[in-house]
Amino acid sequence: MATAFGSQLRALRGVRRERWRDLSPMRKREARFGLLFITPWIIGVLLFNLFPFVASFILSFTRYNVVEPPVWRGLDNYSKILTDDPLFWKSLGNTSVYVGGSVAIRIVLGFALALLLNAKVRFLGMWRTLFYVPSVVPIVALSIVWLYVLNARAGLLNWFLTLFGLPRVRWFADPDYAMLAFLIMSTTWVGVTMVIFLAGLQGIPEEYYDAAKIDGANWLQRLRRVTVPLMTPTIYLNVLINIIAAFQVFTQIFIMTGGSPRDATRTYVLHLFDHAFQYLPPEMGYSSALAWILFMIIFVFTAVIVVSSRRWVFYQG
Amino acid sequence: MFKRATFLLLVSVIMLAVLPLSMTVSAQNPDCEGDVTLTYWHHWGGNRIPLMEAVVAAFEDAHPGVCVNNLFLPWDNRLQNLLTAIAAGNPPDVTMFGRQDLPFFAATEQIIPLDDYMAADGITSDIFIPAEFVGNVYNGQTWMLPNPSGGALNLMFYNTDHFAEAGIEKFPETWDEMLEAAAALTQGDGSFLDRIGFNANSIAGAPAFITWLNANGQQWISDDLRTVTINNEAGVQTLEFMQGMTEINYGIEEQNAFWESAGEFDQMPIILDLVSIQSTGSWALFQLESHAEDLNYEVAAIPYGPMGSPDRRGATWGGWGFMVPKNAANPDEAWQLVSWLTTEVEGVGGCWFLQQQQRPSPIAACDGYMKDGETHHRAEAILGVAALDAVAPISPVQPEANQIVSRMVDDVLFGDKSIEQALADTEAEVQALLDAFWEEYG
Numbered sequence: 001m002a003t004a005f006g007s008q009l010r011a012l013r014g015v016r017r018e019r020w021r022d023l024s025p026m027r028k029r030e031a032r033f034g035l036l037f038i039t040p041w042i043i044g045v046l047l048f049n050l051f052p053f054v055a056s057f058i059l060s061f062t063r064y065n066v067v068e069p070p071v072w073r074g075l076d077n078y079s080k081i082l083t084d085d086p087l088f089w090k091s092l093g094n095t096s097v098y099v100g101g102s103v104a105i106r107i108v109l110g111f112a113l114a115l116l117l118n119a120k121v122r123f124l125g126m127w128r129t130l131f132y133v134p135s136v137v138p139i140v141a142l143s144i145v146w147l148y149v150l151n152a153r154a155g156l157l158n159w160f161l162t163l164f165g166l167p168r169v170r171w172f173a174d175p176d177y178a179m180l181a182f183l184i185m186s187t188t189w190v191g192v193t194m195v196i197f198l199a200g201l202q203g204i205p206e207e208y209y210d211a212a213k214i215d216g217a218n219w220l221q222r223l224r225r226v227t228v229p230l231m232t233p234t235i236y237l238n239v240l241i242n243i244i245a246a247f248q249v250f251t252q253i254f255i256m257t258g259g260s261p262r263d264a265t266r267t268y269v270l271h272l273f274d275h276a277f278q279y280l281p282p283e284m285g286y287s288s289a290l291a292w293i294l295f296m297i298i299f300v301f302t303a304v305i306v307v308s309s310r311r312w313v314f315y316q317g
Numbered sequence: 318m319f320k321r322a323t324f325l326l327l328v329s330v331i332m333l334a335v336l337p338l339s340m341t342v343s344a345q346n347p348d349c350e351g352d353v354t355l356t357y358w359h360h361w362g363g364n365r366i367p368l369m370e371a372v373v374a375a376f377e378d379a380h381p382g383v384c385v386n387n388l389f390l391p392w393d394n395r396l397q398n399l400l401t402a403i404a405a406g407n408p409p410d411v412t413m414f415g416r417q418d419l420p421f422f423a424a425t426e427q428i429i430p431l432d433d434y435m436a437a438d439g440i441t442s443d444i445f446i447p448a449e450f451v452g453n454v455y456n457g458q459t460w461m462l463p464n465p466s467g468g469a470l471n472l473m474f475y476n477t478d479h480f481a482e483a484g485i486e487k488f489p490e491t492w493d494e495m496l497e498a499a500a501a502l503t504q505g506d507g508s509f510l511d512r513i514g515f516n517a518n519s520i521a522g523a524p525a526f527i528t529w530l531n532a533n534g535q536q537w538i539s540d541d542l543r544t545v546t547i548n549n550e551a552g553v554q555t556l557e558f559m560q561g562m563t564e565i566n567y568g569i570e571e572q573n574a575f576w577e578s579a580g581e582f583d584q585m586p587i588i589l590d591l592v593s594i595q596s597t598g599s600w601a602l603f604q605l606e607s608h609a610e611d612l613n614y615e616v617a618a619i620p621y622g623p624m625g626s627p628d629r630r631g632a633t634w635g636g637w638g639f640m641v642p643k644n645a646a647n648p649d650e651a652w653q654l655v656s657w658l659t660t661e662v663e664g665v666g667g668c669w670f671l672q673q674q675q676r677p678s679p680i681a682a683c684d685g686y687m688k689d690g691e692t693h694h695r696a697e698a699i700l701g702v703a704a705l706d707a708v709a710p711i712s713p714v715q716p717e718a719n720q721i722v723s724r725m726v727d728d729v730l731f732g733d734k735s736i737e738q739a740l741a742d743t744e745a746e747v748q749a750l751l752d753a754f755w756e757e758y759g
Contacts, residue, residue: 063757066400067427152574173573175731261573262727277397279717280421281754 060288065281077289088290090263091271092297097179098267099246102186106242107235110193115227117194118201128198132191143255146185157184172257175264182265185252193238200234201227232313240305247298268294349377349384353650355410357385358399360392368673375665376657383650399642403427408642410651411658414461416452417635420542420713423455424758429641430458434652440660448633448708449679460640462659464667466677466685467636470522470598471619472702474605478613479512479593488617490627492533492558495620500565502593508567510575513586515594517562518726519576522598523634523709524719526726529555531632531709533622537722542712543755547722548744551624556729556736558622569730588612599677599699616695618702630702632709636679677703713758714750721746 023031060077062070081088117128134142149156150171158168171181204227212222228235250269253259259266272294276287345354361369366389373387388409390398396418402408414422422428435441442450442459449463475488483502489495495515502514520528526547527537535551538544566572579586585601586592588609595601596619605612618630639658641651660680662668668683675693677700678685686696712718725743728734734742 065421065425066404067422067425151578153578170570170574172577173570261570262731262733263724274717274720277394280396280418280714281425281758282396282400 056288056291059285060292062285064284064288066284070285073285077286078293080286081289081293087263087266087271091266091268094179094264094266095247095249095268098182098186098249099243101179101183102246102249103239103242105183105186106190106193107238109187109190110238111197111231111235113190113194114197114201115223118198128195131194134188135191137188139251140255142185142188143252146181146188146252147256150181150184173261175262178257178261178264182249182253182256186246193242196238196241197231197234200231204230229314230316233315236305236309236313240302243301243305244298247294247301345386346374346377346384351377351382351384353382353647354384354386355647355650355654356388357654358388358390358409358412360390360395360413362389362391365674368670371665372658372667372670376654379657379664380650380653383653385654403642403644406644408644410645410647411639411641411654414638414640415635416461416463416467416638417711417715419453419460420455420711420715421758422640423458423460424713427643428460429643429645429648430460431462431641431652431655432459434656435459438656440656444660444681445679446681448706449636451708452633452636452711453638461638462640462655463636463638463679464659465637465671465674466599466679466703467522467633470634471520471528471596471631471706472599472601472699473594473596473617473619474587474601474614475594475617476587476590476592476612477615483593488615489620491620492622496558496561496565499562499594503565505567508571510567510571512590513566513572513575513579513592515562516566516572516576516592517559518572518730520596523632524722525559526555526722527709528619528632528634529558529622531707532619532625532630533558534625534629536710538710538712538751540710542710543751545744545748545751547747548740551622552740553736554623556726556739559726560729560736563730569727584608587614599703600674602676602693602695602699603674616698616702618705628705629707630705631707633703633706634709635711712747712751714747714754717750718747721750 018027020028020031059070061072061074063073063076064070113131117124117131121127148154150158152158152168152170152173155171157171162168169177171177208226208230209222212226217225248269249267250273253265253267253270254273257265259270268290272287272290275283275290357373359369369389370387373385377384395415399408399412399414414428445463446466449466452467453459453461453463473488479502480486480488480498483498485498485501489498499514502512503510504512517529518525522528523531530537530547530551533551533555535546535549535555537547539546563569563572566575575591576586579591580589585595585597585604587595588605605614621627621630639655641648641655645651657664657666658670659667662680662682668678668680668685671678671683671685672688674685675688676685684692684696686693686699721743725734725739728739728742729736
């Protein structure tokens with residue numbers, strides 16, 4: 001079995017690089033057009049990604065209020081974040097809970113839905129669309145809908161709970177439940193994960209299942225021994241995508257609670273946003289330092305997953 | 318083939334360039350001819366858009382040669398937009414501006430002082446109601462002019478039918494009376510609210526604690542904006558009052574859960590019959606009269622605390638106005654527009670704009686409640702309450718200070734800290750924030 005990185009590197013090594021002068025006139029013309037069409041994207045990346053990326057790193061060592069030139073502060077911002085900002089730790093803790101919970105929900109639920117919708121059932125297209133559509137609804141509209149669903153007095157979810165004799169929950173007023181409410185809301189985007197899993201499932205050759213059936217494997221054994229191992233590259237991709245996205249959770253929390261109650265839903269990016277755009281004077285240097293710490297956290301998580309993938313991700317062939 | 322590729326590229330670039338223009342609503346009079354075009358940002362949305370267009374058109378008529386590109390921008394992210402424009406060296410000529418945001422912009426001189434312009438045009442501060450004007454001054458200079466009124470924020474709209482049912486004859490004057498009335502008006506089964514008598518955490522304008530502290534005779538910060546003054550007997554009494562009111566509403570969690578369902582603005586709690594007394598501002602008059610024709614209500618002043626006085630009730634806090642950013646392309650003409658938007662009483666200007674909405678004006682000579690020759694029947698009551706408002710100073714670090722103060726109230730209401738500890742911690746935290754500001758900008 002090859003690892004993810006191993007197979008990617010081998011694939012790259014297989015590409016023979018050609019010198020410009022060795023290219024035929026036709027290939028040169030194609031290359032020029034290729035470059036021409038990719039130019040807007042390259043300019044976009046340089047201007048809107050690379051430049052802010054580098055600038056924010058430099059600004060993270062300054063006091064910068066936007067309207068005056070930055071003032072060099074060395075490691076002050078980082079020192080203050082780590083030693084004198086209780087909301088940093090609070091927001092990091094909240095974000096960790098969200099990352100752990102929402103990634104688990106999306107992976108498990110997405111995989112389960114993909115398995116169901118990979119079966120030959122009637123109205124398959126309709127079911128797939130139904131589960132995917134919420135993912136493309138604008139997040140502001142979704143937030144409003146979820147505010148109604150999770151409303152403590154008249155919300156759909158509380159009505160459902162009372163059908164089973166359960167007490168109603170003050171979702172956004174009780175610090176013990178507020179983050180759980182956002183984890184429930186995170187099921188909205190399970191459709192994206194589901195579609196990627198579906199694509200992976202459809203890439204598994206039927207022959208493997210046929211062979212397993214001949215060997216007497218039941219449904220659960222086929223799932224454990226054939227489906228899951230062959231789906232590990234897709235699981236790996238989904239875990240990475242979802243972890244990176246979950247660490248940056250912001251919009252729905254900004255709209256729905258603003259971090260309340262008792263800062264129970266104050267996430268890392270909300271904390272960063274407040275320092276940059278809500279407080280006066282604006283603290284762009286401090287926010288940049290917060291952003292770089294988040295970048296490092298995500299980087300470490302990603303690196304751990306990539307390195308560990310050698311042990312648990314399997315590729316066919 | 319190359320021509321087609323070039324064409325596609327050009328189309329892409331043009332589409333990308335045009336995209337940002339679709340994010341705002343811009344109105345420019347096509348008939349206006351002039352050498353100067355002012356860029357004007359405001360946040361008067363909804364049914365105020367045509368009113369503002371009329372004001373701008375009248376300005377253009379009165380100032381030949383000056384045209385206005387009138388841009389309505391959403392209120393959210395207003396500071397983000399303004400700061401970005403200033404940093405990019407391309408600010409609007411005139412912008413609507415929150416008085417609560419003034420100290421930082423003035424301290425860093427990102428806006429133009431208006432004193433010289435005012436002197437040249439013979440405009441003096443005494444044309445404004447004093448409490449409205451004071452929030453436009455920083456370090457002895459005038460940086461913006463007010464419109465609309467920031468006063469009359471702490472009006473208590475109360476349902477007179479509820480009062481009659483509960484046998485309450487007059488609106489409470491003191492906190493003790495208020496607690497008694499709220500207990501009589503609140504309805505529920507002991508854990509689940511059906512109606513709130515009064516929510517002391519929901520106050521128009523300043524953060525609730527600062528308003529109640531003000532009504533207890535204590536300013537939250539010194540006049541020079543350098544010393545926080547909340548850790549005292551008045552502060553203790555204020556938090557005790559808020560705690561008592563929350564207990565009447567079955568605790569903070571139920572109160573908040575109820576309130577999040579109780580609606581806002583056009584469908585505010587008093588309209589939905591979910592609250593008996595609601596604190597809101599003079600702007601609510603329009604909502605009440607448009608959406609609650611059958612509601613029997615009256616207007617009263619906020620009750621005062623044990624250390625307060627009947628003459629000092631709510632807090633005049635913030636309010637809006639108009640200013641000219643540094644690096645504005647046409648500062649002289651920009652001043653003319655600011656003046657039109659804030660001091661014009663005769664023409665279709667600042668006074669007319671408020672009269673159409675029937676809102677109080679910060680200009681003494683303008684009766685905002687006078688429309689089509691008639692004064693609104695509630696004008697006297699509202700202006701009477703506004704006269705009892707005291708100015709609550711706004712610090713240069715107000716947005717973060719507000720969060721810290723709100724966190725303090727939660728600490729107490731959720732039972733995580735004693736009142737004394739919460740006050741001491743918060744005073745120290747906000748003081749440290751202020752000290753850091755003055756060290757950098759003082």
